[in-house]
Every structure is written in structure tokens, then in C-alpha cells.
Amino acid sequence: xxxxLIRKKLLTWYKKNQRxxxxxxxxxxxxxxxxxxxxxxxxxxxxxxxxxRFIRRFPEPESLGAxxxxxxxKHWEGLGYYARARxxxxxxxxxxxxxxxxxxxxDKDFLRLPGVGEYIAAAVLSIAFGKPRAAVDGNxxxxxxxxxxxxxxxxxxxxxxxxxxxxxxxxDVSRPAAYNQAVMELGALICVxxxxxxxxCPLPEHCRAFREGKTDEYPKRKAAKSVPVYHIAAAILFHxxxxxxxxxxxxxxxxxLWEFPGGKVKKGENAQAACIRELREKxxxxxxxxxxxxxxxxxxxxxxxxxxxxxCAYISGAVLLKGPTDYRWVRKAEIRDYPFPKSHLKAxxxxxxxx
DNA sequence: AACTCGGGGAC
DNA sequence: GTCCCAGAGTT
Numbered sequence: 001x002x003x004x005l006i007r008k009k010l011l012t013w014y015k016k017n018q019r020x021x022x023x024x025x026x027x028x029x030x031x032x033x034x035x036x037x038x039x040x041x042x043x044x045x046x047x048x049x050x051x052x053r054f055i056r057r058f059p060e061p062e063s064l065g066a067x068x069x070x071x072x073x074k075h076w077e078g079l080g081y082y083a084r085a086r087x088x089x090x091x092x093x094x095x096x097x098x099x100x101x102x103x104x105x106x107d108k109d110f111l112r113l114p115g116v117g118e119y120i121a122a123a124v125l126s127i128a129f130g131k132p133r134a135a136v137d138g139n140x141x142x143x144x145x146x147x148x149x150x151x152x153x154x155x156x157x158x159x160x161x162x163x164x165x166x167x168x169x170x171x172d173v174s175r176p177a178a179y180n181q182a183v184m185e186l187g188a189l190i191c192v193x194x195x196x197x198x199x200x201c202p203l204p205e206h207c208r209a210f211r212e213g214k215t216d217e218y219p220k221r222k223a224a225k226s227v228p229v230y231h232i233a234a235a236i237l238f239h240x241x242x243x244x245x246x247x248x249x250x251x252x253x254x255x256x257l258w259e260f261p262g263g264k265v266k267k268g269e270n271a272q273a274a275c276i277r278e279l280r281e282k283x284x285x286x287x288x289x290x291x292x293x294x295x296x297x298x299x300x301x302x303x304x305x306x307x308x309x310x311x312c313a314y315i316s317g318a319v320l321l322k323g324p325t326d327y328r329w330v331r332k333a334e335i336r337d338y339p340f341p342k343s344h345l346k347a348x349x350x351x352x353x354x355x
Numbered sequence: 356a357a358c359t360c361g362g363g364g365a366c
Numbered sequence: 367g368t369c370c371c372a373g374a375g376t377t
């Protein structure tokens with residue numbers, strides 16, 4: 001059976017070629033779980049420093065569950081997809097309080113935790129507990145697509161089951177931890193999206209895409225939609241040597257993070273006027289623009305922004321929030337304690353070049 | 356089933 | 367500029 005041979009070659013290749021990664025030096029389910037959460041939709045190189053810092057501060061579920069969400073978000077600042085941090089924080093609290101601090105090894109209990117879906121459950125249960133669950137991520141889909149010439153698009157969620165089924169068939173049930181990591185590692189190092197390194201692949205004779213000269217055509221993929229660009233104006237408001245910041249709502253985009261107040265520039269409106277208008281509408285504060293700081297361009301998943309940032313001076317009014325959930329007047333040295341979106345960090349870097 | 360949700364590295 | 371990454375939750 002060729003599946004047996006594929007598994008054997010894959011595992012031999014993995015044993016020799018696997019990268020040394022922080023989460024491969026432990027068998028602690030919590031640490032492996034944290035790594036998997038950070039790694040979703042995020043590259044290994046990006047995750048490593050975040051993982052090290054996060055584990056140093058939150059070495060087990062209790063310290064994470066007991067921490068303030070603000071501090072957890074601060075450790076996640078810049079990593080993106082902040083719901084991951086909010087869910088992990090909440091899940092750690094559940095593990096701490098309802099499971100005595102032990103990450104559940106049971107599928108149902110583990111899947112019940114917020115932020116734990118099919119992939120993370122399969123990954124943690126296999127890698128940390130040795131359970132035979134096939135982990136199917138983007139790497140795995142790409143490898144399977146080429147190996148078996150699967151015509152369904154890898155980014156079509158409706159076709160996920162097709163890949164899951166194929167993954168279940170190929171899974172090495174006797175060594176699920178090494179097997180899952182081996183397929184993902186092959187996808188990350190050899191069977192990459194563009195210009196795969198088939199010359200050093202351990203499975204060329206088993207790969208239909210390679211044998212048929214179609215490695216460039218696979219995996220199949222649905223075309224991406226174009227994204228709109230929004231014009232934003234934001235105010236860095238000063239008063240008595242303090243800066244005004246507001247906190248975003250708990251859910252949704254950049255949920256729970258802090259930012260400089262602002263909003264969309266209306267059609268035909270100038271950015272400076274929009275800045276003052278948005279500040280008044282969302283905080284009830286009246287201010288005047290003193291100078292233009294910079295324009296920040298930033299790309300999100302479904303849209304882009306071009307944000308004009310103005311330095312403003314307080315005129316009058318008491319804070320009455322409409323939208324934001326909290327506010328602070330902070331000194332320059334205190335700003336670093338609050339988690340900000342990358343776009344606002346760019347503006348902050350322009351304002352205080354040394355920080 | 357389609358949308359939402361960050362940021363960055365490779366090309 | 368485009369692609370896409372160790373995906374999950376919501377509607």
C-alpha cells in the first residue's frame with residue numbers, strides 16, 4: 001500500500017529535517033496549545049518571539065486565567081486576530097477553575113473551550129496526548145492537493161471535508177504527533193505555495209502533481225475579492241501634557257485595544273474637519289487641530305485604510321463616550337502599558353521617534 | 356455558505 | 367501590488 005510508504009518516508013524526512021522550535025522542546029499540553037493558537041494564520045518566524053514572551057509571563061493556565069485581559073492583549077499586541085487572545089484568556093480561566101489547571105485530553109471537553117476548533121483540537125490532542133487525530137491546516141491541504149491532485153479549492157470552506165477525509169486516510173495512527181507535524185513541516189519547508197522544492201521532496205514518486213507536471217496548477221484556489229479603501233482621520237489630543245486614548249469595544253475588529261479617537265472621513269469632507277467632528281461625536285470633547293502628523297496606510301483582511309493623523313489641543317467639554325467603552329488621559333511614558341493596533345503604533349512612532 | 360477577523364513576509 | 371500563513375466564530 002502506497003500510504004504506508006508515504007508515512008514512512010515522511011517520518012524519516014521529518015526526523016532529519018524538522019526545525020528546532022520553542023514549542024517542540026516541551027510536552028506540556030498548555031504550551032503546545034498556546035503555540036497552536038498563535039500559529040493560526042500566522043507564520044512561525046512571527047510567532048517565536050511572542051511565544052517566548054507569553055510563556056515567560058503566563059507559564060501555565062492559572063497565571064493566564066488570573067491575569068487582566070489588558071495585560072494579555074498587551075502581550076498579543078502586533079500579532080493580530082485579537083479574538084485569539086481573548087478566547088485563550090477565557091479558556092485558560094476555564095481550565096484553571098473547572099479542570100484543576102489540567103488541559104483536557106478529552107475531545108469534547110477540549111473543543112468546548114473558546115477558540116478551540118477542529119484544527120487546534122486535532123493538533124493538541126495528537127501532539128500533546130498522542131491521540132490519532134489528523135490535523136488539517138493550510139499546509140496539509142496544499143500537500144494533499146498536490147499529492148492526490150485534489151481539484152477542490154483549498155480556500156473553499158465548503159470543500160474542507162474532502163481534505164479532512166483524505167487526511168484521515170493518510171494519518172499514521174501509531175505516531176500521530178510526529179505524522180501531523182511532518183506533513184505541516186513538509187508544507188512549510190518544501191511543498192510551499194509557489195515554486196515548491198520538489199527536487200528535495202521525500203515524496204516525488206508518490207505525488208501526482210509532480211508526476212504530471214502540475215505542481216504550479218495545484219493547489220486550486222478560489223479568486224480573492226478586491227477590498228475597499230477607507231479614508232480615516234484620527235486625533236492625538238493633548239491637554240496638560242497628557243494624551244487622550246479610548247478603548248475599543250470588546251468584540252469585533254481590534255476588540256479591547258486602545259486607540260486615538262477618530263473615524264471615517266465623509267465624502268467631500270476634509271480630513272481635518274472629520275478629525276474634529278469624529279472626536280466630538282464619539283467623546284463629546286471639543287478640540288482644534290494644531291498640526292498634521294502623518295498619513296498611515298494599513299491593510300486589514302477585508303479592507304485597507306489611509307489614516308490621516310492630527311495633533312490636536314483640547315478646548316472644552318467633559319467626556320461622554322459614544323462607541324468606545326473607556327478612556328484615559330495618559331502621559332507619554334504610560335502609553336506603552338496599553339495595547340494598540342499596529343496602525344496607531346505607526347503614528348505613535350512618528351510622534352515619538354525614540355519610543 | 357459567506358463573512359469577519361491582523362499583520363507581515365515572500366514574490 | 368498579490369498571496370497566504372499550524373483557523374475559529376458569527377450570521
